[in-house]
Amino acid sequence: MTALEIDSLSKSYGELRALNEVSFEVPAGQIFGFVGSNGAGKTTTMRIILGVLRSDAGEVRWKGARVDADVRRRIGYMPEERGLYPRMKVGDQLVYLARLHGLSKERAVAAMEQWTQVLGVDERRGDEVDKLSLGNQQRVQLASALVHEPDILVLDEPFSGLDPVAVDVMSDVLRSQADRGVPVIFSSHQLELVERLSDRVGIVARGSMVASGPIDELRATDTSQWILALASATAPPAAPPGVSITESAPGRWLVEADSAESAQAVLASAVQQGTVTEFSPVRPTLTDLFRDVVNAPEEVA
Structure with missing residues (x-):
């Protein structure tokens, strides 16, 4: 099966249950919008997919096999917090990151040139990252997730701080990646954007997946x-x-x-x-669904 499968992930920090048997899948070529309140478990799930955290139970699979270090090298990851070297020049940094993923120098340079142009920061290749606006830093951060031609994309709040034009550019990039067969997971608090862009949506609350599926099914x-x-x-x-x-x-x-x-x-x-x-x-919007499931009283076992 060509899909990224998240199967019954659980994670606790002492008494805190951060994830409780979270399951969903992202077929190749689809965009999965992952939504929830702050602290609901989105970032923890993404970090387990990346191998940054280890789950207490459950597993992550790609094409039916458990995700290992080799697969993780083929994942493009964009963390919510800045993950770039602030004093390194944009072009040099993207080439360096591409080469860490195994690209030759020629391919790395070509990929850097391609993505800085697509994302509208080609004129800033010689600038240090911390000299850029927050929006342009976000564009470079996405370029760093794409520069090695990943098989899977995991993006934590990629639209944060972007103006409407940049949102459109990034939306087009995510759709183009899905069109070439990449499963894309992204989290966002911009629910109208999630509804417009996603093929499937998952809503997580208090560490549990409370709703998941195609937008039309969830809104029925x-x-x-x-x-x-x-x-x-x-x-x-x-x-x-x-x-x-x-x-x-x-x-x-x-x-x-x-x-x-x-x-x-x-x-x-x-x-x-x-x-x-x-x-x-008249059908409920994703915002309506989110309010309903997040405000629902927690069941007592």
Whole structure:
């Protein structure tokens, strides 16, 4: 199986249970958005994947085999904290890091030139890292994760401190890496960005994975809800059996139906009544889901 598998990871620090049997997988070519409050266990999970920490139980597998040192050399990692040499020049540093991963000098230089250009810091190759803005440091940090052509990408808060243009650039880079078959894991507190960019999402709370799967599946609800708006109407259309209609604003109604077919019947009736200006499904956003699962009371064993 071509996937990065995180299987039942547990980790404790004395009395503190940092991870409790966390499991998820990231198929090759997909982007996995990893979200949770500060201290929920995201960074601990990423560090176990990298081998920086050792789990108390569980394992990490790539292509069905346990991840070892050879596989970890093929991982591109971007920590949340700065992991660069502040007084080293950007170009020299990226070449050095690429060569540590086994690239020849020629390939390392070519990779450095490619990624500094793609990420918009090619004019800063001769500058020391600590002379750069925080946003440009973040771009160089991503370049350091990409410069050795990794098979797996693990990025901890890669969008932190970036302006909207830089966010778009980095989003395009992550998608291009997934398109070439790389499984990408990234954490972020920008939930709208996670929802837009990710193929799958995992929500971790208090060290446990509380929701995981494709965005559409996570946002699915048992009840069908729709927003209906009419150009000129003072009353809603008649509600067939299994449907409730409540006014949310003048000329706008919330339609709650027991099936999509019932909702379509309301739409057909509304068309007969006047000009329909909106009829759109209402589904919870990732932000809504996050609030629900993070604020849910903790179960007592």
